[in-house]
Amino acid sequence: MxxxxxxxxxxxxxxxxxxxxxxxxxxxxxxxxxxxxxxxxxxxxxxxxxxxxxxxxxxxxxxxxxxxxxxxxxxxxxxxxxxxxxxxxxxxxxxxxxxxxxxxxxxxxxxxxxxxxxxxxxxxxxxxxxxxxxxxxxxxxxxxxxxxxxxxxxxxxxxxxxxxARLLEEVEQTQNELVHLLGEAGEVRSRETGNHVKRVGELCYILAREMGLPPRDCDLIRLTAPLHDMGKLGVRDTVLNSPNPLSPEEYEEMKLHTQIGERFLARSDRRVLRVAAQIAGCHHEKWDGSGYPNGLSGEEIPLFARICALADVYDALVNDRCYKKGWPQERVEALFRAESGRHFDPKVVEAYFRCKEEFPRVSRELLDG
Ligand SMILES: [Fe+2]
Ligand SMILES: [Fe+2]
The missing domain is CATH 3.30.450.40 (GAF domain)
Known part of the structure; x- marks a missing residue:
């Protein structure tokens, strides 16, 4: 040639x-x-x-x-x-x-x-x-x-x-920090302390990954789950930090934190905040329809909220609070078995049992301050 x-x-x-x-x-x-x-x-x-x-x-x-x-x-x-x-x-x-x-x-x-x-x-x-x-x-x-x-x-x-990429990383890091600050603002007034919201984000990420969700969705739930309780900002201190068991009226007021958070976050059209709004609104719904605020059941409850429900309960139970000692992981697991198909989505419970070894690491790495 x-x-x-x-x-x-x-x-x-x-x-x-x-x-x-x-x-x-x-x-x-x-x-x-x-x-x-x-x-x-x-x-x-x-x-x-x-x-x-x-x-x-x-x-x-x-x-x-x-x-x-x-x-x-x-x-x-x-x-x-x-x-x-x-x-x-x-x-x-x-x-x-x-x-x-x-x-x-x-x-x-x-x-x-x-x-x-x-x-x-x-x-x-x-x-x-x-x-x-x-x-x-x-x-x-x-x-x-x-x-x-x-x-x-x-x-x-x-x-x-x-x-x-650098600009995007900068924007993403800023966004993550703002979201965590916002989530912490909701927690700071209640007895949930320190790193609870970050841990819930990490635990949701582990569960979502285990359930085979696409990497983008795993990142999204990690970012948004920390906002699940931000509606507590709108609940009165006397109710939020009551040393006594809540009266029926007070309990009703406490339950409002789901709708307050959802309404606040849903004011934005941004996908991140819309997803956060869903989680805030539905993280106390239960698989069998006995949860609040709307009594949704099964797959009517958004998947991210079903994942967050388990992660939130896990973290609240295994960690010490000023009003209770943390439960051993086995005791929490007995509850998950009993509540699979009642409080929790059975698929989320199954995912938990496949990846449960990773959960204590999150508690260790993000200790309460
Ligand atoms: Fe909550
Ligand atoms: Fe929580």
Whole structure:
């Protein structure tokens, strides 16, 4: 085949590969999954052994994604990646031993042999370097200008995703903290203390995962379950913290916390708060229809609320309160068996018994302050 035709065929292959990956990347929502696909694309385009994406994190560079190795951390200006980051310029090291910045220590530790390296900086929208893209061991021959251009294209593409991911993480973390603060505001006035709302979120997450819910839903219930009792903000102190058993009237007032929370949260159109509203409104409904406020039964009760019902009861019973000692897990389990199909959705109870070993860990890690 004449050289020009061969080159065109190779370009056609590369284009096909890029388009294939662009389609896959567009279908992924998670930043890490997207960045890993980009690393796969770079490895395919450059026909090399490994690619890694390093991001600046304080005074270190750490791998955000990397083929075949666990997370690596290096001082910000060390090694080929560090030098590339510091100078904001690509580095081609086809003979690493002759490269003053190559650190052979990593190969010695991992038993891997680095034959050649190509590193290009990743720039943020403000024009500053935010990380480094590195390709290692071209399968045939050495890294050249064509490889450099391809890797710069992937680095530019990844830079955008990285910045978006960082912004999204920031927004999500802010959202999570606000939700927890809101949930705690509901608890702080009652005798449920400390980390109860966070623990209920974690326990719901474990149950949802065990029941095979999609990862997005597992994250969503972890975020929203801590708001289940925020309607307690609207219940009078004398009722909320009554040292005596509640009178029938007081009990009716206490029950209102479900509707108060639901109404408050449902004022928003945001999906997160709508789901939280459902949980707040229905976490005291019971599978057999004997719960409150609406006497819903079975699958009329939203699934998230059925999960939260069990997690909430578990956490309230196993932990000490100023008015009672915590129950041993076995005693709570006897209650779950007896109440399966009555208070609780039998499928949630079954899920609990499959993953119950994970529950005490949550209590240990999120102790009451
Ligand atoms: Fe409640
Ligand atoms: Fe609760």
């Amino acid at each position: 004449p050289e020009g035709a061969e080159g065109e065929a190779r370009d056609g292959e590369l284009l096909h590969l890029v388009l294939d990956y662009v389609g896959k990347i567009a279908g992924e929502r998670g930043a890490d999954a997207q960045l890993l696909l980009m690393a796969d694309m770079a490895r395919g385009l450059l026909a090399c052994d490994r690619c890694s994406l390093w991001i600046a994190d304080g005074d270190e560079l750490r791998t955000r994604v990397a083929h075949d190795v666990d997370e690596l951390r290096i001082p910000l200006r060390s090694g080929v990646a560090g030098k590339c980051f510091e100078r904001g310029k690509p580095i081609v090291a086809n003979d690493p031993a002759a490269c003053p910045w190559f650190n052979p220590e990593v190969d010695r530790k991992t038993g891997y042999e680095t034959r050649n390296i190509l590193a290009v900086p990743i720039f943020g929208s403000a024009g500053n370097a935010i990380g480094v893209y590195q390709a290692i061991n071209k399968r045939e021959g050495e890294f050249g200008g064509h490889d450099l251009r391809l890797l710069m294209m992937v680095a530019a593409y990844s830079g955008k995703s990285l910045e978006n």
